[in-house]
Amino acid sequence: MGGAIAWTIRHADGSEERMQQRTNSLKRLAMNNAFLAGEPAAVQEATAHWHAWKADWEANRGTGEFTHANTPDYAPYPFGLRPSEYGLVVTDFRTKTILSCQDYTRLDRDHLSRTMRPDWHPGGLPPAIEALVLAEMDEEQRAWHVANKAKLLDDARREAERMRALLAAGRIVAVFEAATLVETPVAGLGFDEVLDLALGRDPGSPTDGTLGWVRLALPEVWRLREFSPDTPEGRAGVLEAIRGLGFALDEAEREAFGQWIAAARAEGCEAPGPA
Numbered sequence: 065m066g067g068a069i070a071w072t073i074r075h076a077d078g079s080e081e082r083m084q085q086r087t088n089s090l091k092r093l094a095m096n097n098a099f100l101a102g103e104p105a106a107v108q109e110a111t112a113h114w115h116a117w118k119a120d121w122e123a124n125r126g127t128g129e130f131t132h133a134n135t136p137d138y139a140p141y142p143f144g145l146r147p148s149e150y151g152l153v154v155t156d157f158r159t160k161t162i163l164s165c166q167d168y169t170r171l172d173r174d175h176l177s178r179t180m181r182p183d184w185h186p187g188g189l190p191p192a193i194e195a196l197v198l199a200e201m202d203e204e205q206r207a208w209h210v211a212n213k214a215k216l217l218d219d220a221r222r223e224a225e226r227m228r229a230l231l232a233a234g235r236i237v238a239v240f241e242a243a244t245l246v247e248t249p250v251a252g253l254g255f256d257e258v259l260d261l262a263l264g265r266d267p268g269s270p271t272d273g274t275l276g277w278v279r280l281a282l283p284e285v286w287r288l289r290e291f292s293p294d295t296p297e298g299r300a301g302v303l304e305a306i307r308g309l310g311f312a313l314d315e316a317e318r319e320a321f322g323q324w325i326a327a328a329r330a331e332g333c334e335a336p337g338p339a
Contacts, residue, residue: 072152073154153166239279
């Protein structure tokens with residue numbers, strides 16, 4: 065599942081982008097090595113979809129005939145520094161601080177997948193069996209299958225490259241069991257060894273896991289502060305931290321935070337944070 069999450073970026077020059085973004089792309093965009101190093105191409109990639117939606121919104125909101133189907137889902141533009149459906153994240157390049165108060169994912173954790181194995185095939189079919197299946201399809205079905213497989217393979221390759229880069233930079237520090245949180249350090253291991261440790265050592269066996277969890281470290285100059293999104297204390301805490309970093313909030317943003325904190329207080333939630 066996923067949806068929308070608020071994400072504010074303050075760049076080193078003090079300029080800001082107060083956005084709403086897709087939850088499922090946040091960790092890939094916001095926690096990779098190049099983005100946190102401030103490399104222009106990575107920063108541009110992180111905000112490219114939002115800028116396209118923003119331009120679409122400004123050009124077509126009068127008619128509602130948007131070029132991008134997602135444009136109205138992430139309105140208004142700018143969204144503001146305030147919580148969204150799943151909460152909010154703030155990335156501040158000036159102080160090298162990340163604030164997170166959201167119930168979609170823990171930013172100090174990530175997962176490995178069997179799709180990152182070099183011999184993975186979409187659908188789990190060996191090439192010889194896949195060829196037989198393709199032979200039974202009509203032309204339209206075959207074209208869809210080939211295009212979809214190419215996309216799945218490209219997505220898997222990109223994710224594997226991202227995780228390899230994190231490991232090479234020393235940012236994957238341990239594999240852990242989701243149920244117990246018991247950690248196994250991975251110092252000195254190669255990527256395939258970490259995959260084996262996380263997913264199971266026999267890729268062909270029924271016990272080979274679909275997902276394995278890893279704990280991440282940030283580059284040394286960065287600091288991550290995570291706040292519980294389920295309690296009034298956590299929500300008020302991230303607001304205090306935002307103010308402490310010198311962000312200015314307008315009346316609408318202050319009101320949104322006030323309502324968010326009051327809602328947690330009224331619900332009396334003490335649920336755990338994101339996994």
